[in-house]
Amino acid sequence: MTSPAITSTRASWRDHAGSWLPVLATLALLGVGLSSSGYIVTVLGFAAIYGVFSTGLNFFMGYTGQASFGQNAFAALGGYGSAILTAGHGMEPVLALLIATTVSVAIAFAVGYPTLRLRGHYLAMATFALGLITYEITIEWTSLTQGYMGYSGIPPIGLFGYELVTEKQMLVVLVAFALLGVWISNRLRRSRFGRALAAIAGSEPAAAALGVNVAGYKLVAFVIAAAYGSVAGSLFAHFVGFISPEVFGTSMVVLSFTMLYLGGIGTTWGPLVGAVIVSLLPEALRGLKELQDVAYCVILVAILIFAPRGLAGFAPAIKQFFNRGAAAKAE
Amino acid sequence: MTGVAPANAPAVGTVRTPGVTTAESPLLEVTDISAFYGRVHALKPTSLHIGRGELVTVLGPNGAGKSTLLRAITRLTPASGRIAFEGRDVSGLPTHRLAELGVIMVQEGRGLFGQMSVRENLILGAYTRPGGDMDKQLGRVFELFPRLKERIDQISASLSGGEQQMLAIGRALMAEPKLLMLDEPSLGLAPRVASEILATLGELNRQGLGILLVEQKAPLALKLAKRVYVLSLGQIAAELPASEIRSHHDLARYYLH
The missing domain is CATH 3.40.50.300 (P-loop containing nucleotide triphosphate hydrolases)
Known part of the structure; x- marks a missing residue:
């Protein structure tokens, strides 16, 4: 017989080093933002919003191993939903965010049910089409979205008439959303649901043969990603106060993919880490002027060469470092 | 029964399992x-x-x-x-x-989750038995395949062919199949x-x-x-x-x- 330790989940603080270090780093970044000028606050705000978006996308692409090139559609739904309900109809921002997210979830179910029967490249193409269709709708349905002109006058996020008027106040809320998103992601990943997603990512037939409802869980992962995307879109609308179709265009897909792979696809913290790096790196390289883009690309490629699993791939090494330190102390 | 045996083949017998009554x-x-x-x-x-x-x-x-x-x-x-x-x-x-x-199947090629450890593969095997005693189930598998216990934290893709097959069967047994x-x-x-x-x-x-x-x-x-x-x-x-x-x-x- 085995000892109970085989499946025991009791862990010391060192075992959680991989969890609390990113929390501290995020809070440190928040501290930097709160003591900096407006521009850094804006960049960190975008990083937090993209962190929410990428963490959601990670459910579908990382944990479940599927491909979606169209999650920007749900960010657009969230963004325009919040914009129309608040700026157009005077609704409370939080209520608008909840309604927009609910609508996005319903649409994700309706779209995902037939689409997720596809696999591999076909699924990628179908989801890409979803993003393009949404983009076209935001341009053409001018009576609702104001087309290319975009939607302005979106109020900051707030509750019961209290608005977060400064960017720094908003940043605190955005970072809280990002950390909440990662926390939920972490909890779900370690659950039975998370194990089912991992099994699907490993082998769909093997997962099904072990009793995992592959189609059902893929749909749920897609819907969760849509909900995160919608919330990110709503937060963007309230943070900037203006949205246009371009905001939720194909570039959003490319950026979020870069964040996922750079930070560590399939890891809990990777998407947020990637979002911070991809957002801050161009600013850090601004002094290089015309070489800025070249340096940015070289650094991205170098990270992917030396950390093919993304920066979060270093987490086990960090954990090992802590454990080794503890062992040395014990001796 | 479908299909016809060749003329020179032994006669096709209809064999029922001993101990299985026709009523069952x-x-x-x-x-x-x-x-x-x-x-x-x-x-x-x-x-x-x-x-x-x-x-x-x-x-x-x-x-x-x-x-x-x-x-x-x-x-x-x-x-x-x-x-x-x-x-x-x-x-x-x-x-x-x-x-x-x-009804649990061990597929050709084993169908293991290659990037997961032996432990993770086995725990996934018990997916349909969420309230079960995991340690007890693991113990049963390790009694049959002691080598899996030695390899418990090893990535399954790095196991030998025989060990992989043991893991595939052990994982299936975690589901307590009929x-x-x-x-x-x-x-x-x-x-x-x-x-x-x-x-x-x-x-x-x-x-x-x-x-x-x-x-x-x-x-x-x-x-x-x-x-x-x-x-x-x-x-x-x-x-x-x-x-x-x-x-x-x-x-x-x-x-x-």
Whole structure:
């Protein structure tokens, strides 16, 4: 017989080093933002919003191993939903965010049910089409979205008439959303649901043969990603106060993919880490002027060469470092 | 029974499992199951049954439709026909629902989650038994395959072929199956390791587990099974007691017609 330790989940603080270090780093970044000028606050705000978006996308692409090139559609739904309900109809921002997210979830179910029967490249193409269709709708349905002109006058996020008027106040809320998103992601990943997603990512037939409802869980992962995307879109609308179709265009897909792979696809913290790096790196390289883009690309490629699993791939090494330190102390 | 045995073949016997009364429904009863790959009729209408606690072997040459048969039964491949499990019609159920009922398949190539550890693979095996005693289940698997305990934190892709097969079977056992179906578990293994693994299957069967074993290595499989189906060209060529196949020549008649 085995000892109970085989499946025991009791862990010391060192075992959680991989969890609390990113929390501290995020809070440190928040501290930097709160003591900096407006521009850094804006960049960190975008990083937090993209962190929410990428963490959601990670459910579908990382944990479940599927491909979606169209999650920007749900960010657009969230963004325009919040914009129309608040700026157009005077609704409370939080209520608008909840309604927009609910609508996005319903649409994700309706779209995902037939689409997720596809696999591999076909699924990628179908989801890409979803993003393009949404983009076209935001341009053409001018009576609702104001087309290319975009939607302005979106109020900051707030509750019961209290608005977060400064960017720094908003940043605190955005970072809280990002950390909440990662926390939920972490909890779900370690659950039975998370194990089912991992099994699907490993082998769909093997997962099904072990009793995992592959189609059902893929749909749920897609819907969760849509909900995160919608919330990110709503937060963007309230943070900037203006949205246009371009905001939720194909570039959003490319950026979020870069964040996922750079930070560590399939890891809990990777998407947020990637979002911070991809957002801050161009600013850090601004002094290089015309070489800025070249340096940015070289650094991205170098990270992917030396950390093919993304920066979060270093987490086990960090954990090992802590454990080794503890062992040395014990001796 | 579908398919006609060659004229020079031993007579097809209808063998019922000892101890299974006619009033008791078989563990698995498959009637006229049929599957296509595109236009290719890979599995022609085929019927078979497995009694409770019985070990049945399906033999056949490459391309006979053995893997398709297992995939069709578990609905990993779309198929027509009727499937009854413990007397209940389960023809319309998807793969994961069959697994919940206790029909677990170890696929050809093992179907392990290569980037997961032995422990993670085994825990996933118990997916359909969320309230079960995980340590107790793991203990049972380690009693059968002590080597898995030594490798518990090792990534499964880094295991040897034999260890991978042990893990695949161990993972299936974590689900506490009523019927274990295995697709060529000896494939690619050294003869000694293959014998060890098949001996373990024999032990599991003696403990009461129903097993449907698809094998190419007939001598090993025939030692275990009481009853054999011979599959050829996508249909069952014969159903007979294993004791009736005494030599390769007997079997070759079905393989070579």
